[in-house]
Amino acid sequence: MPSLTVPQIPHYTPPPRTKEELHWADLAIIDLAKAQDPDPVVRSELARQVAEASKTQGFFYVVNHGWSAAQVERMFDIADVVFSPAVDAEEKKVYTANIKQTGSYQGYKPRQYWHIDNGVQDQVETYSIHRDVTMRQHPQALRPLLPEIGALARHTHFDVLHPVLRLLALGLELPEDSLVKLHGFEAPGASHLRFMKYHPRSPEDELKTKNVWLKGHTDIGTVTVLYSQPVSALQILGKDGTWRWIKHIENAIVINTGDSMEFLSGGFYQPTIHRVVQPPADQQNHTRLGLFYFALADFEVRLVPFEESPMLKRVGITRRFEDKDAPTQEEWGRARTSAYGKTQLKATSEERKVEEEVIGGVIVRHYS
Template structure:
């Protein structure tokens, strides 16, 4: 991260941690500082493999940024929302449905949640190459920090995790890394997000669900933990459980593309966002994410040379000949999300078909 004198911006004060007793998921905590040597990575890969297969989420600690640097990122994350006018936001809104890209703003009420209720969150998305698009005035002095943060996420967090995931499948360490070039053509991006409180009427109509249960469409999602409790994961026993906030920790999960590449060994994990507990209602919820995808031209077929897959079999979501590229998959998922009429299946599950593959939403 840049260490020179930084531009002055207002401090974002997050909500106090909840004091309510919630049913938290028991997630593994992975110490990334213990992944320096081949022996350490071999040992850590077992922990990551088991965490990914049991819960699909895990924490990362000791990743290399200090709490002060972490706080600075959340100060930056609030800038595109609190310090950009609505008029300027509209000027930088992404043409999401037409382009299949999130670059720019997703404005509030773009997605349909349920029962005629639309979302109350906005986010701003920047490709890891921050020069690809123009940005609002308030963000321009901060672009060197954002680019450095993207590079940090990619090279110091994503690549080490990809090595551990590859070792968990008994693949060469760089099997997944080689498909995630930092300078290659692709849409891996930084997302800053802000949720706003909703009306009681909206909460009632959606049964307090802010974002339906879904899977991410990339390979690995890096979420920088923040204190407002709202994220829940669908546990193996079928119950939704809360994700606990840990200061200066990362929350990691796999998406569709990793499920494709791993032949179903690492499943895309189902999660949702709900109304926060009573003592945190009324606060905004600012998030900082790094959504990783392979290079655009990578065909999402399983690494069939994995000895693990050769022993246990491959679970394909489509035939290899029909598998989409990363670009096709992310464009299809991005364009359709929150914009299509979903087909209701069993037990509150809703479905749509993207590139010939069934995509499920959990209501």
């Protein structure tokens, strides 16, 4: 009989949420429990809400995702172990990802790997784990925790990602499983968990970067899953050109779509530009611990639109490349991962500080 106990690890206590009045984004809140409703009318209405949120804001919350606040809290405890003294600097080196050469974040990304602006490097440490946690070796401190990490991967993939993909497919008036079929848990692919820790920066670096910790960008994959946490730093760029903050909701998940979903949906689901900035004054001396699941389609999926979609037949398809030139998910993911934070960007707008690079013939923009 399996043990009912779990390894004892230090409890991570997050900082209190900010008391400052910020310009919050008004995001839709999707009750994911309704995605299981047997009434197709209920699911159809939920799909309409998700499609509208994805087209307008590009971000939305999901609640009632099937895990309790205590279960998610435990996963933040585990995420913090990755960056604690339990894994020393020498062991981190052993598990550091060869990002530029492999186009993969699997393992550690050390601090000061990405260039931010004016010679300032990032202060973000990450540890990425493939959804199949047994695919690679991990630091000693994580090994007893792998069953729980694997459970998080499966929960996020099947109980969060798949319902969202079904709703997005319904928004395109496609069969519910059209996008799910492209995201097999056992198929070769790069969907992964990521633990992420942002460290405070010096006043000099804040001045040089105008308080930007990660430039405005769109995500690489199809869907990004972010477990909400209280340190305010994430902002999205609205269609009116205004940056708005993402607010913390207890035990909610923040969802956004990425480039690959844009390609597959023929531009119907546009990814939203988002960035990370210095937290408000009452949170500036704290680290910011993040828990993500970055979903990408299976490696062999070619990123071409679903031309059979009745919705796309009515509204039209917007392509970023010709279908014959479309990359596979593996090609697009590796190319963007290799380039991010390491290439020389070309400024195109001093007013908004927009910079560009070209990856696989596609213009990729970054915003300060």
